[in-house]
Amino acid sequence: MLSRGQSAPELASLNNEDQKPDDVSSGSPDPAAAGEQVAIQDGDKPSMAIRNLDRIFSQFLVSLLECPVCFGYMMPPIMQCSRGHLICSTCRPKLTACPVCRVTMSNIRNLAMEKVASKLVFPCKHSSCGCRINVSYTNKKDHEEDCEFRPYVCPYPDDKCVWQGPLKDIYDHLVTTHENVITMEGSDIVFLATNVNLEGALDWTMVQSCHGRHFLLSLEKIHLGEGCQQYFAACRMIGTIRDAAEFVYNIGLDANNRILRWQSKPRSIRESFVSFTNADFLVLNKSTVELFSEDGNLALNVVIRKANQSTEN
Template sequence: MSVRNSRLQLNSWPERVSPQRTIESPTASGEMLTRRQSAPALVVPPEETTHVVVVKRQSPDETAAGELVPSRRKDSVAVQSGIVANVPLDTTRSGAKDDFLMALLECPVCFGYIMPPIMQCPRGHLICSTCRSKLTICPVCRVFMTNIRSLAMEKVASKLVFPCKHSHFGCRARLSYAEKIEHEEDCDCRPYFCPYPDDKCSWQGPLRDVYQHLMNSHENVITMEGNDIIFLATNVNLEGALDWTMVQSCHGRHFLLSLEKINLGEGCQQYFTACRMIGSMKDAAEFVYNISLDAYNRTLRWQSKPRSIRENFSSFTNADFLVLNKHTVELFSEDGNLALNVVIRKVHEHTN
């Protein structure tokens, strides 16, 4: 049988063929042969049906959480969705290096970042200065602590940017160690402590929950609406340390008015009257308040700006607040009750 007849028999069933190219190769009989570019696929008769199952393999660059991982391209990183983000690998490597260095600066006691001055034990284990003042032995290797500073790690810390310690409350700021402490003191995401004046409540949480906490947990707190109200403190002559607390709602804000009676010893008593805003110090600066006492043809007036509940009540009772002694309270009280007229205005309203 000739070569041509053999080829015709192989192609007796119709089939889809891939593109062909002709390679001129002389045979013994001088005929030209046709050769496929690739090996021919298995020929299937037309009456039979073939089911083809395609299995997609997961790319080694994919991760379960969609994290950025190095791709095969040198100038990009890949994500789980398969989209390639044009982020230089140098940036990714730099971030990983910074994370590694910051991990070295985690205090083994409080687990916070160690800020200069950075203390170390004789074997080189680092500890923050706050925890160092409370310890005599290293929490890692149990040797006695000294006052050795790690100057090398202090230089490393000066080159890094750290997340705010309130990041789990939503703050996304990253700062140098020189800026970190100042930012954290006034961070908008910093949790607020309970502003009730007795300092016994340990609650803390976001600003949006402070008012509801006062209503739910402190039943003796009264509430009043309006920017001009009368706050009546009853039984002010009772012995012992007492407090009277009211929430005044006006201008779309909540203000906490507290009258606290403190025993100073030897029968000496003082009353501290404070108006604080349930808000930040920046917001509190936009308002001004007046407290007036009127009784028996006597008048006493006090004017100031409210403080923020960021500030602890007991920490500034000797600061810019109305202070009354026992005799003054007796002069203005009626039947043991003291009426305080509280007026809160915005600063621009007060000046106009």
């Protein structure tokens, strides 16, 4: 009984480091009773120590779910080898032997770890890019698709560029890597596309900077078959979908006694479009471009303003 009496205060201090000395002395000498008393006292407000233990334990469980091959987190279905080494379901089909013990891989699921995974929250896969959000595995995919830290692909209308990176680096990438991108400051500018009648598929791209942001203007000429060409004029924002919703842009063509006006909201470069041909941009056919071009050059007057500002401003 002496040993039980000694262990009680020790247990209480382990579970509740910031407890007052009186609380410890009033505790029962029975370790089980002492544990219960701590739980009741802290029922409404868990102590810092308990919360820390909780966090460390969750982190430990999350670390057990790191796939040894791709280092991503294993989400149900979680597979294992016959000796119990876990492997994610994406890597499993690519393996014939366990990457840890080399035993031939079988298709055994680990249901217990799947249940554990369903109770945990995992860091977003873009955490190395700055995302601090933890999500349950059921919400993980959706969050990561939408995550503002997800790398952006190069928005230059040329699918040969494989660059990816954070939003803040896109402008520098565009002006240093894509030499024919012109930059211009101001909310009301003229985007001059030269030699629009040249044969073949061509594109003109420029960055317009205003309101402290950058916008990517492009004019794309696409061949749709025998003698049929279309031009797509687009204004996309180098920003998130939420940022882009705050702006409105106008494209004006004014030449040879003709006027054409287009107004829309810029799309974010985050929104992928399969091609210009099915996107929401100003579409001009060859004869319209001919009517508005002077000496083979087409001048597009682009005005970008905040969505809540009136047109008069």
